Amino acid sequence: MTTLPRLVVAAPSTGSGKTTVATGLMAALTRAGHVVSGHKVGPDYIDPGYHALACGRSGRNLDPHLVGEDRIAPLLLHGAHTPTPADVAVVEGVMGLYDGRVGGAGFSSTAHVAHLTASPVLLVVDVSRSSRSVGAVAHGMASYPGAPRIGGVVLNQVGSPRLEAEVRTAIETAGLPVLGVLPRDEAFSTPSRHLGLVPAAEREEAAHALDHLAAAVAEHVDLDAVLALARSAPDLDVQPWDPTVEVAPTGTERPVVAVAGGRAFTFRYAETEELLEAAGCRVVTFDPTTDRSLPEGTRGIYLGGGFPEVHASALADNRALLGELRAAVAAGVPTVAECAGLLYLADTLDGTAMVGALRAEAAMTGRLTLRYPEATASGDSMLGRSGETVTGHEFHRTHTEPVAGTSSDLGPAWRIDGADVGFAGPALHASYLHVHWAGHPQLAQRFADAVHAHRPAPEPTRRRVHATPRAAGDASRTTDEPPADPLRHHGDAEVRAADGPVLDLAVNVHPGPRPPWLEAALRTSLDEVGAYPHPGTAEAAVAARHGRERDEVLATAGAAEAFGLIARLREWRRPVVVHPQFTEPHAALQQAGHAVTEARLSAPFVLDDDAVPEDADLVVVGNPTNPTGVLHPAEAITALLRPGRLVVVDEAFLDAVPGERESLAATSYDGLVVLRSLTKLWGMPGVRAGYALGQSAVVDALRREQTPWSVSAQACAALVATTSEAARTEAHRRAQQIARWRAYLETGLADLGLGHVPSTAPYVLAELGDGVHERLRRAGIAVRRCDTFPGLGPAWVRIAVRPETTTDRLLHALEELP
Structure with a gap:
């Protein structure tokens, strides 16, 4: 049996003053020397913030819908004993005393929780609009079937002694004692917002306001009588809830879980962090509006609820953290995002750029979504298991488009009321649903297990340096001789030019071995070299992969053949190539006798429709662009479409982008051709395999330009093999691997003070300074010179991403360069 003095503060309806009286009691009792534990019935996060200010310890929630009836009393005792035993627990109710889940016959109501915790009730009644009728209301509250024990009443908003006397008589006639009378005082109110009260963390004057409230409650409420009522509660025959019984560590290390806090992220349950700590994690709070980076050693990320829409500007201005979070999610750092966290991870929020880790746009709406659902996991993910049900709540005025994940790497998180919602995958779980862990x-155990299992790139041991540009005429400067044909210069030329063994960071081919199923397909294709190749099966497989019609696919001998076909397709009046980008389409157009117009972009190399002449009848652009690594929004590319114009987008590296976001391969537009290549991700430059996607009329015209049998049997076999389900799984794994390697390289360059363009591709464009390319080659490291790309000069190089140990060799060499 456990003794805990306690009471529940309830009211006939919302707006009666429960928060004022409950928080005021907590503050007054605390200032009187008592240790007070504050609790809130229901899922609300805001009131517990005020409770925490009043009591000096975490506010706690008690909600049978969220945690089950059997956990309510244990959670009450846990909160009252953490971090130290409390003298008294004050529980603030929700809505009216008997108002619970709609259709649940009072389930999760204040009365329900009062019964589950065997707590007496202190009833708060607003008397500003009535007098003797208040007695009838109080009597009805106390005598309603199944009523908890109401041990006293506090009158709120009393305007005069005469009104007080009238109401007091009516209440006492009903057989209830009046334990307090609070006068009208606007200072007791708290400012509201579109989701309710403004969180205490956002009110700098909140502590001062509590002083005034505590003093008023101490003056106008009989604290001794309230304590006597609390002490009348019977002992509880349950044990306190213990997080160490619910979860367990999976190892001896304590990986860091970064938990969003500050003014924009104020909503989370205290037990969530306690469960993560019990599961062997170390919880570290960071403020996304001010902290420029994640906590050191972050292996997991938890983004709870709050008001990111109110703080969107401050969140967007913290670009360093946005980029780090985007890279962390792309690198597979286990991440949970609830409601506000979902909005933060989206591309945009009311048009303001956010993290961009989710292909979704969020916006405020005029409609409040408030529900108390049971949710079913739509599939297996980091948190859920297919068909598993949880209880939760939603409370928001925003909407995302799309509402649920539909890509190969992120499916829906939950199914609620017959609809799929949220985004979930092996390392990310984001939705509007708040779940009390x-x-x-x-859920806490699975998240903690994922955090323990995640292995970040090792930190390099090197001193921090800052690169400085060399002055003109510096004797130590070296300059490469320009290549004879810059448009045909390729990364493999950097490797061939070396005098001895070289570390290849110039060629953008995945360094890992080809998957066994791909090797088998290539070897089996050798049995077919005795017959002329026919790409029909390969084109059908590609069409199925992208959801296109068979006649919208043309197999090609790599992107190189496709560029030549496009160059010969028409007598182009004004072909435009958007630079800096891969130079092969420019060279192909020149070879076909066309005068090419260059549309040059300046750093940060964002696609600008105004840069393309309006009379262009052909526009070629890469996405992500080689060598910048910039991934253009799909709508920025489709904005280039014009009647009579052909837009060609080279997606040679989009299969290395997790989720292939911004791809146009599955979309049919009049005047759009998408090119793909298997060379890079699958590590087979010797097998010229690729394809073009477009509307049937354009594809037919390209096919007529194609030399018969140009696509080999091996290329056809590779196209079929890389459209399989096994290929999709492996492509996703490689894309995530590339993202981790790239994040490690970008962090290393930043540590050395070296400028680079944030990339989404298997390479990074870095500004190392004139002559560094040649000095690296002399040190046995080949990177791609970029002065052969129109719009870039000798200070730029392109670095292929590689495993961390290989990257360390480059970073060490850069640190040691004279």
Whole structure:
């Protein structure tokens, strides 16, 4: 049996003053020397913030819908004993005393929780609009079937002694004692917002306001009588909830879980962090509006609820953290995002750029979504298991488009009321649904297990340096001789030019071995070299992969053949190539006798429709662009479409982007051709395999330009093999691997003070300074010179991403260069 003095502060309806009285009691009792534990019935996050200010310890929630009836009393005792035993627990109710889940016959109501915790009730009644009728209301509250024990009443908003006397008589006639009378005082109110009260963390004057409230409650409420009522509560025959019983560590290390806090992220349950700590993690709070980076050693990220829409500008201005979070999610750092966290990870929020880790746009709406659902996991993910059900709540005025994940790497998170919602995958779980993990501790365990299992790139041991540009005429400067044909210069030329063994960071081919199923397909294709190749099966497989019609696919001998076909397709009046980008289409157009117009972009190399002449009848652009690594929004490319114009987008590296976001391969537009290549991700430059996607009329015209049998049997076999389900799984794994390697390289360059363009591709464009390319080659490291790309000069190089140990060799060499 456990003794805990306690009471529940309830009211006939919302707006009666429960928060004022409950928080005021907590503050007054605390200032009187008592240790007070504050609790809130229901899922609300805001009131517990005020409770925490009043009590000096975490506010706690008690909600049978979220955690189950059997956990309510144990959670009450846990909160009252953490971090130290409390003298008294004050529980603030929700809505009216008997108002619970709609259709649930009072389930999760204040009365329900009062019964589950065997707590007496202190009833708060607003008397500003009535007098003797208040007695009838109080009597009805106390005598309603199944009523908890109401041990006293506090009158709120009393305007005069005469009104007080009238109401007091009516209440006492109903057989209830009046334990307090609070006068009208606007200072007791808290400012509202579109989702309710403004969180205490956002009110700098909140602590001062509590002083005034505590003093008023101490003056107008009989604290001794309130304590006597609390002490009348019977002992509880349950044990306190213990997070260490619910979860367990999976190892001896304590990986860091970065938990968003500050003014924009104020909503989370205290038990969530306690479960993660019990599961062997170390919780570190960071403020996304001010902290420029994630906590050191972050292996997991938890983004809870709050008001990012109110703080969107401050969040967007913290670009360093946005980029780090985007890279972390892309690198597979286990991440949970609830409601506000979902909005933060989206591309945009009310048109303001956010993290961009989710292909979704969020915006405020005029409609409040408020529901108390049971949710079913739509599939297996980091948190959920297919068909598993949890309880939760939603409370928001925003909407995302799309509402649920539909890509190969992120599917829906939950199914609620017959609809799929949210985004979930092996390392990311984001939705509007708030789940109290004390009621579903398996979610905390799975997240902690994922955090323990995640292995970040090792930190290099090197001193921090800052690169400085060399002065003109510096004797130590070296300059490469320009190549004879810059448009035909390729990364493999950097490797061939070396005098001895060289570390190849110039060629953008995946360094890992080809998957066994691809090797088998290539070897089996040798049995077919005795017959002329026919690409029909390969084109059908590609069409199925992208959801296109068979006649919208043309197999090609790599992107190189496709560029030649496009160059010969028409007598182009004004072909435009958007630079800096891969030079092969420019060279192909010149070879076909066309005068090419260069549309040059300046750093940060964002696609600008104004840069393309309006009379262009052909526009060629890369996405992500080689060598910048910039991934253009799909709508920026489709904005280039014009009647009579052909837009060609080279997606040679988009299969290395997790989720292939911004791809146009699955979309049919009049005047759009998408080119793909298997060379890079699958590590087979010797097998010229690629394809073009477009509307049937354009594809037919390209086919007529194509030399018969140009696509080999091996290329056809590779096209079929890389459209399989196994290929999709492996492509996703490689894309995530590339993202981790790239993040490690970009961090290393930043540590050395070296400028680079944030990339989404298997390479990074870095500004190392004139002559560094040649000095690296003399040190046995080949990177791609970029003065052969129109719009870039000798200070720029392109670095292929590689595993961390290989990258360390480059970073060490850069640190040691004279």
